[in-house]
Amino acid sequence: MKYTTRQKAILLLSDGTIFYGKSIGIEGTTFGEVCFNTGMTGYQEIFTDPSYFGQIMVATNAHIGNYGVNAEDIEADQIMISGLVCKNFSFSHSRANSSGSLEDYFKKQNLVCISDVDTRALVSYIRDNGAMNAVISTDGKSIDELKALLAKVPDMKGLELASKVSTKEPYFVGQETATYKIAALDLGIKKNILRNLAKRDCYIKVFPFDATYEEMKAFNPDGFFLSNGPGDPDPLYGAIDIAKKILANDDPVFGICLGHQVLALANGISTYKMFNGHRGINHPVKNEITGKGEITSQNHGFAVNREELEKHPDLEITHLHINDGTVAGMRMKNKNCFSVQYHPEASPGPHDSSYLFDQFIENIKKAVKA
Template sequence: MKAFLILEDGTVFEGRHIGVDKDVVSEIVFNTSMAGYTEVFTDPSYAGQAVCMTYPLIGNYGVCLEDMESERIWVDAVIVRELSKVASNFRCDITVQEFLEKYEIPGIEGIDTRKLVRLLREKGTMNGYITTNENIRYEDVRDKLKAYTTGDVVSRVSCTEKQVIVGTTDLADNGPLSGAASFDREKYEAAKRGDLTKREMRPSNVKELNGFGFKVALLDFGAKKNIASSLAARGCDVTIYPSTTTAEEILADEPDGIMLSNGPGDPKECTEIIKEIKKLYESDIPIFAICLGHQLMALATGADTYKLKYGHRGGNHPVKDLENGRVYISSQNHGYAVDTDSLDPKVAEPAFVNVNDGTNEGLKYVGKNIFTVQFHPEACPGPQDSSYLFDRFIDMMCASKEDMHEE
């Protein structure tokens, strides 16, 4: 069956229908990853967007449902050069076509994705209309295309009630994930039984146990599963809060650290959330923020954000850590960035920079146990180049406990 993609500038692409047969209007973006399409399709940060995969063949290893970053597909539609009808991989559960049908997602294949990407790079991100109706003309959908916005997508993707994930570090055989040589098994077993709480441990023992027993509050703006998993794997007990949760409720639970997650949409639309983050900033609790969380913290502290021409989406973006001078390969998915010219140097300073275009990729907050990044350290593009940032967050919580002990 024929399918058509109509862009808001009037460009029309003709291809073949994939997924389910339904019309959709969405913001058209592209992702440069060669693999990881399951994670892309299920990333809540894509809510309100249709994604074009630049790699020419998608679906050859099928879909492993265990790799999903959320409970469903969040992209509005999928655009590919060629969709493999046959999947070959020992972990494969279903094909991409079956995956799209399962979650009622439409798509189009057979178009010149190179031309589409060039258009988006030259003219900037545009809205598009995907349909199988051969009689629809640009004039019929022009107003819809011009009027479409992603809107308040954070409320769509966030959880609706608190969830708890208990730390899952397997200390039985190998000790903490960090490989601490001085692991004290008796202390660990006592803490596991509840005979020894983290507040009763000496600070050095807290360090030895890595994140075991730490309570982390994860504010869900569209959090990928692997964020909570990365914390739990380091021994942290993670409580996931809906995006509408007040700062007072979070602080009342006395977390040892706070995570602000990734998420979709324009950060400036999250006005109520920004007010609550400002209150969290004013606390002395260590905070680590990713992607949308990074932008929201910047807005909460007086900085500004702006929309990128076509965004950063892919698993091959180099970022430089300004503290150690090293460059890491990162996974990214964002259409907005923090304006470093708007930063108050007394509040925050750049910590990471994008090597390709010089845009900001992270901030360190002056006099605060807060650092934020624009990219995704929970993803595995390098394959684990930037996962050390979770360890840095653990170190911040450890240091905070040591300060409390000294007081």
């Protein structure tokens, strides 16, 4: 019955392009930067990744919802995407350890979704014209009304979003008796990053985005971690200041995605908004140190300026994205600091790069011995 009675829905892009589809039954209007993820699985981890806050997700896989949801397959305690665009939405699901349907999961969190969209045409259009703001409407608003509302939505460039997803109060992960103590700055941290650190005998104190270096240092950590997160890194003045002080003190530090960009900015290297960004679980990266290739999970719309990085006397590129040559990783020659522009914790994705967590621990060991 749902397939014959569902209401029409609209996806309107900021340049006036319209795609039509159907509502899955949740009425509303939602805004965000439209982007696409090429992953064939792991949709629940994607929907709950804080780095996607403020974005409308286009799923390139033809079927979404077919294996339901599971309470353990989350990267945050709530859905982070602003809305979903998909081809076929599965109202029924089959999975032995499923705890419910994706439809019910969306209804509980009132996530607006438009299905029956020609997603191949939509993704092709975004590839050609770049990421842009968009609106999904399933509640009957007119095109003119939606255009007026969409015009008021700020662009992602210059937008600070870490404060929207960061913890409000510090919290702990792992065993207090663990060998290593890590102070983690939460700019939109994923749960699986914390799991990867904890299983490597780390006790982690997670700090809010607006914490100070002095507050983090008072934990007496063996190392610092700067997390992933949404939005433009440029407005994160507090995080950049923390990074500068970490480097000045030569504390061991590891940054992922937004944390990687913050470390670049702390070194005077600029960042820029990408035309489309990288979002998927099959992005090829070359390790410039070992010469080996890695298949990686990526989710970012900003990148570090390669030309400036190559000219910096104290920095070197450790990883490059094979498809477009963008910076995928860097390290400092004179400091205990490295970072990557992708997700070694995966979730979803391959585990080719999980060694980076081991590398962080080895760096900490060297610092402790010194």
